[in-house]
Amino acid sequence: MEDAVVLAARCAAPAAGEPYLLTPGPLTTARSTKEAMLRDWGSWDAEFREMTAQLRRALLDIAGDVAGDYDCVPLQGSGSYCVEAMLGSLVPRDGHALVLANGAYGKRIATTLRYLGRRHTVLDKGDYLPPRGSEVERMLAVDHTITHVVVVHCETSSGILNPIGEIAAATAKHGRKLLIDSMSAFGAVPLDVREIRCEAFVSSANKCIEGVPGFGFVIARRDALRDAKGRSHSLSLDLHDQWDAMNRTGQWRFTPPTHAVAAFIEALRLHALEGGPRGRLARYARNRDVLVSEMQALGFEPLLGERWRSPVIVTFFAPAHPAFRFERFYALMKEQGFIIYPGKLTVVDSFRIGCIGQVDASVMQRVAKACAHALGAMGVDCAAPSDAALRERGALAAMA
Known part of the structure; x- marks a missing residue:
C-alpha cells in the first residue's frame, strides 16, 4: 500500500x-494513463480484442461477481448513453419504474424514461435528502405494478451518497428489480453484487477508475441481458445486441474508443496497485x-x-x-x-x-x-x- x-x-x-x-x-488522470493513448490500435486486431476482454473481466472482479451471474457490457459514449441503454434494454415496454430522485441525475433518469415511453413514478426528495429504504418499501407495498426501482448511487449535483444497501434490501423484499446509476461511485464506494442485490448498474471510464472519457459500461445479470433481446428502442444502445456480439466475436459492434480503452487498462492497473x-x-x-x-x-x-x-x-x-x-x-x-x-x-x-x-x-x-x-x-x-x-x-x- x-x-x-x-x-x-x-x-x-x-x-x-x-x-x-x-x-x-x-x-x-495519471501521466501513465495519458501516455497509454500514444499508440494506435486496430479495432479488429486480436490484441485489442484481448484488451476489451481484460477490462470486462477486471470490472466484474471489482463488482465481486465470483459466481459468474453477471456480465460486463462496455458501450461507446458518455455515461448518460449507458444509463439510457440500461433503461431501454432492461425495463420492459410494459414495465413501471419507481425513480428515486434527489438531484439532477435522478431527474434525468425520469426524463429518459419519458422519452422511452416507459411508465414511471418519481419519488423526489429535493436537493438535501436521501431516499430511504422504508419509503421504498411503503411505495412498493402499495403499488404492485412497479417492476423496477432506479436510483443514483452518488448524486453529484449535491454530493449526497444515497443508502444503496437499504434501498436494495427493500426492493428485494418485495420481489422487484433494482437498477443503479453508479456513475460517479463505482470503483471507490463499495458496490459488491454479493451484498447489493441488483439487476444491473452502470458506470463510466472517466470516474473513480480514473480513465478518460469515451465509454461507459453496464454490469448486469446474464439472465436480464438474455431477456432483453428485441426490447431496445435503439440499435446503438441495444445492450443485448452489444453483449451478444462481444461474446461471439470479442469485438465492439461499431468503432470502439480504442485510445480510451488503452488508457482504461492502465487506469485499472493503477487502481489495483492502490488497493x-x-x-x-x-x-x-x-x-x-x-x-x-x-x-x-x-x-x-x-x-x-x-x-x-x-x-x-x-x-x-x-x-x-x-x-x-x-x-x-x-x-x-x-x-x-x-x-x-x-x-x-x-x-x-x-x-x-x-x-x-x-x-x-x-x-x-x-x-x-x-x-x-x-x-x-x-x-x-x-x-x-x-x-x-x-x-x-x-x-x-x-x-x-
Whole structure:
C-alpha cells in the first residue's frame, strides 16, 4: 500500500500548464494513463480484442461477481448513453419504474424514461435528502405494478451518497428489480453484487477508475441481458445486441474508443496497485475531510451533513457577501490551476469541488489556499452563507 501512496503522489501533479480538474469526471488522470493513448490500435486486431476482454473481466472482479451471474457490457459514449441503454434494454415496454430522485441525475433518469415511453413514478426528495429504504418499501407495498426501482448511487449535483444497501434490501423484499446509476461511485464506494442485490448498474471510464472519457459500461445479470433481446428502442444502445456480439466475436459492434480503452487498462492497473476500491476510497475520503476542514476554516459551509456527504464531490454554499460572484471566483481559481464546478441546486446558490482523480490531501490544502486568495481578490472578507440557507439546511437535516 505504501508503494501505491508514493505512486499517487508522483502522478498527482498534472503536466506543466494543465489545471487540476476538481470535477466528478472528467478528472485529473495519471501521466501513465495519458501516455497509454500514444499508440494506435486496430479495432479488429486480436490484441485489442484481448484488451476489451481484460477490462470486462477486471470490472466484474471489482463488482465481486465470483459466481459468474453477471456480465460486463462496455458501450461507446458518455455515461448518460449507458444509463439510457440500461433503461431501454432492461425495463420492459410494459414495465413501471419507481425513480428515486434527489438531484439532477435522478431527474434525468425520469426524463429518459419519458422519452422511452416507459411508465414511471418519481419519488423526489429535493436537493438535501436521501431516499430511504422504508419509503421504498411503503411505495412498493402499495403499488404492485412497479417492476423496477432506479436510483443514483452518488448524486453529484449535491454530493449526497444515497443508502444503496437499504434501498436494495427493500426492493428485494418485495420481489422487484433494482437498477443503479453508479456513475460517479463505482470503483471507490463499495458496490459488491454479493451484498447489493441488483439487476444491473452502470458506470463510466472517466470516474473513480480514473480513465478518460469515451465509454461507459453496464454490469448486469446474464439472465436480464438474455431477456432483453428485441426490447431496445435503439440499435446503438441495444445492450443485448452489444453483449451478444462481444461474446461471439470479442469485438465492439461499431468503432470502439480504442485510445480510451488503452488508457482504461492502465487506469485499472493503477487502481489495483492502490488497493482497489478500498484503497481508492481511503484516499478520496481523506481528500474530502481535508477539503471540508480547510474550507470551514475560511468560513465556507458544506451543503450536507457528515452522514450523507460523499467522498466524490462536496457542494458548498456560496458566500452571502455581496461582492461574491461565482463567475469571477471560478476565473480566479482557474488562474491558480484549479477547475471547479458550478452549483446544480434549485434552491440555493452553491458551487462544487471534486475529491476524485489523481489528487491527494496536499492538493486539497492548496485548493483551500487558492479559495482564500480568490476571496481576497474579490474583496470578500466573509465566506459564510446566508442565515436562510443555514436554517433550511438545519430543518431538512432534522428530517433525514
